[in-house]
Amino acid sequence: MEKIKSLADLKKKREDLQSGIKLREQGDNIEEMIQVKVAMATCGIASGAKQVMDILINELNKRNIPAVVTQTGCMGYCYAEPTVEVKKPGQEPIVFGYVTPEKAEELVTKYIINNEILEGVIPVNYESIEDK
Amino acid sequence: MATYKYHVLICGGTGCRASQSNKIIDNFKRLLKENGLEKEVQVVETGCFGFCEKGPIVKILPDNTFYIEVKPEDVEEIINEHVIKGRKVQRLLYVDPKTSEHKADSKHMGFYKKQLRIALRNAGFINPENIDEYIARDGYKALATVLEQNDPQATIDIIKKSGLRGRGGGGFPTGLKWEIASKNAADQKYMICNADEGDPGAFMDRSILEGDPHSVIEAMAIGGFCIGATKGLIYIRAEYPLAIERLKVAIGQAREYGLLGKNIFESGFDFDIDIRYGAGAFVCGEETALIHSMEGFRGEPTFKPPFPAQEGYLKKPSNVNNVETFANIPVIINKGWEWFSSIGTEKSKGTKVFALAGQINNVGLIEVPMGITLREVIYEIGGGIKNGKKFKAVQTGGPSGGCLTEKFLDTPIDYDNLLAAGSMMGSGGMIIMDETSCMVSVAKFYLEFTVEESCGKCTPCRIGNKRLYETLEKITNGNGTLEDLDLLRNLSTVIKDTALCGLGQTSPNPVLSTIDNFYDEYLAHVVDKKCPAGQCKALKRYVIDPDNCIGCTACARACPVGAIKGEKKLPHEITQSLCIKCGTCYEKCKFNAIKIQ
Incomplete structure (x- = not known):
């Protein structure tokens, strides 16, 4: 193993390693994070949700946006898969439908960064027990 | 990736x-x-x-x-x-x-809300066997910074100003300890980590070593640099196999990265760490006894001075700090002494790890800012007393500490307040007792421990504690007299004044603090021959209430010594001279006819 020879060496190493535990540090402050949930049921996966999730993770990481991406079960909008729910801190969650791999990047650049609403918003018509 | x-x-x-x-x-x-x-x-x-x-x-x-x-x-x-x-x-x-x-x-969760984790910052967060995760959490940055600045006194000043005090029990200012050791010139000095955690019920040092061994290794290297030591020794009891294993892995990884060994960070500073095993003797937590044990001699304390900082391991200047103290050091250097000293009370800075045990709902390991009250710890973090019973006392400081009662529930916890209240911080064991605990028995339990663990070198501790124990035994057996209470008090004072080391000087504390706070309970044992908590077997008397007894014979059949006699369908009776007070009849009776007097 290569030796660490200076503070600068150590800092560089730390930067390389930080991504390994970033997810854990973010999870500790989940309320201050943008929470992105990808519906990952059979219908979602068939429409490419796995790929969408990878794109979202990469795009968010690349831009250093404080967000956590998790997967969730079927939200019930099977006609509009892949569906992605985005909850910004202190705001109501918004569910986007038809988030194809091509649109995933747009979701990041437009809504998550600039707050521009994209097409395909699904009006929320349910309450989750966690909201209560 | x-x-x-x-x-x-x-x-x-x-x-x-x-x-x-x-x-x-x-x-x-x-x-x-x-x-x-x-x-x-x-x-x-x-x-x-x-x-x-x-x-x-x-x-x-x-x-x-x-x-x-x-x-x-x-x-x-x-x-x-x-x-x-x-x-x-x-x-x-x-x-x-x-x-x-x-x-x-x-x-x-109530258990975590009031906690502030500094020494335990990485426990439950990183993989302790992976140095990379420690580095990703700012690991070894403090060591690198200290070596780059290359000014030991400046680092000592930071620790002094932070107000960090020894977490092993005594509460001696850590920075000052380092400064004294740094000023004693010698060809070789030693930085020693005291991981001989011996208080019954305490496991904070073990958890730090198991959860974040690198934080201790890094801090030892920093301390070594400050006092001019190139060798570090960790004295750990062999009863902690997992902590030892993880320490070994961590030391190995640190060596591979060049964070231990020769010329660390190319600063010219050499430092390496060895592990020494203890056999689990309580007295070896005392620093002079610890050093003798490491040297291969009997684990017996010697008179101070000379202090280890003057003449320690192999007669060279040595500095001994506790595991938890070390775990605080890297954070203080990374975040600054101002940050650290903003936490806590006037004379006790930072946080303290406590091991909650006893009759409390949430048993576990907690880290709280100094100055938090016992009430917050017991009721908010600890979730209150088990089974809805009433709080009676909390024992802090292990066999050297004392019991605190309800009136201290709102006292802010710090070194000085606990001492003033007749107990001490100790290493952080906190045993919570409910109304069913007999305080005389509690004192007896701790004295039994001390008698077992006394090294026997000095007379007050070897014989005095034995006499204390025997007197307590006499009281719990129902044979105590009022003179015995005076004897307990006087003997305790003599032992405190004359014992050689910290173990003996503090061993009568459980007796004194229970006499002070629960004198009525002692009186009940001695005068009325009763144990109010119903714990002392010899003072218990099982009797059958003839009004409730229907003569079902369930108790008589269950009694292992045949002490219960009586005709079927007629009230039974217990022959007291035969009764061994096992309580079986009490459990078997469905008609609430067996009473404890």
């Missing part, structure tokens, strides 16, 4: 391992592989989360879900429901006992 979508943190501390957390880890690894998810989910074995009462703990990130009391067979459901479908497994979540609500996130 593959990015994991989920991290599964599983507690690998001694407590959770005893409840099969190893098997949980194996199951996670196996089932994730079967589902083709091993590249998406990272399984991490961490140190102690502290919530040992509800172990084994499994934490899933990034959604920060905290599962409790997980069994190996639950793993399949967690993977199917949580990891694959994104649904939390409700039945494994913590339920708030007051509101009956499920709490998915540890932050919202």
Whole structure:
């Protein structure tokens, strides 16, 4: 193993390693994070949700946006898969439908960064027990 | 590099391992592989989360879900429901006992709300056997900074100004200790870590070493640089196999990265660490006894001065600090002494780790800012007394400490307040007792421990404590007299004044503090020959209430010594001279006819 020879060496190493535990540090402050949930049921996966999730993770990481991406079960909008729910801190969650791999990047650049609403918003018509 | 979508943190501390957390880890690894998810989910074995009462703990990130009391067979459901479908497994979540609500996130649990984790910052967060995770959490940055500045006195000043005091019990200012050791010139000095945690019920040092060994290694190197020592020694009891194993792994990894060894960070500073094993003798936590034990002699204390800083290991200047003290050092250097000294009370800065034990709902390991009250610790973090019983006392400081009663519940916890209240901080054991605890028996328990652990070198400790124990035994057997109470007090004072080391000087504390706070209970034992808590067997008398007894003979058949006589369907009677007070009849009686007097 290569030796660490200076503070600068150590800092560089730390930067390389930080991504390994970033997810854990973010999870500790989940309320201050943008929470992105990808519906990952059979219908979602068939429409490419796995790929969408990878794109979202990469795009968010690349831009250093404080967000956590998790997967969730079927939200019930099977006609509009892949569906992605985005909850910004202190705001109501918004569910986007038809988030194809091509649109995933747009979701990041437009809504998550600039707050521009994209097409395909699904009006929320349910309450989750966690909201209560 | 593959990015994991989920991290599964599983507690690998001694407590959770005893409840099969190893098997949980194996199951996670196996089932994730079967589902083709091993590249998406990272399984991490961490140190102690502290919530040992509800172990084994499994934490899933990034959604920060905290599962409790997980069994190996639950793993399949967690993977199917949580990891694959994104649904939390409700039945494994913590339920708030007051509101009956499920709490998915540890932050919202009463147990964690008031905690501030500095010494335990990485326990339950990183894999202790992976130095990279420690480095990612600013590990070894403090050492690098200190070596780059190359000014030992400046670093000592930072520690002095931070107000950090020894966490092993005495509370001596750490910076000052380092300064004294640094000023004694010698060809070789030693930086020693005292990991001989001996208080009954205390396990904070073990958990730090198991959960974050690098924080101690890094701090020892910093301390070594400050006092001019190139050798570090960790004195740890052989009863801590997991902590030893993880320390060895950590030392090995630090050497590979060049963070221990010759010319660390190319600064010209050499430092390396060896482990020395203790046999688990309480007295070896005393620094002179510890040093003698490491030298291969009997673990007996010697008179101070000379202090270890003048003449320590192999007669060279040595500095001994406790594990928890060390664990605070890197953070103080990284975040600054101003930050550290802003936490806590006027004379006690920072946080303290306590091991909560006894009749309390949430048994476990907690770290709280100094100045928090006992009430907050017991009722908010600890979740109150078990089975809705009434609080009676809390014992702090182990065999050297004392009992605090209800009137101290709102006293801010720090070194000086606890001393003023007749107890002490000690290493952080906190045993909570409810109304069914007999305080004379509690004092007797601690004296029994001290008698067992006394090294026997000085007379006050060897013989005095034995006499204290015998007198307490006499009282709990119902043979005590009022003179015995005076004897206890006088003898205790003599032992305190004349014993050689800290062990003897503090060993009568449990007696004195229980006499002071629970004199009525002693009187009840001595004068009325009764134990109000109903704990002292010899003072118990089982009798049958003839009004309630229907003569079912259940008790007579269960009595192992045939002490119960009586005709069928007529009230029975207990022959007191035969009764061994085992309580079997009390348990068997369905008619509430057996009474304890």
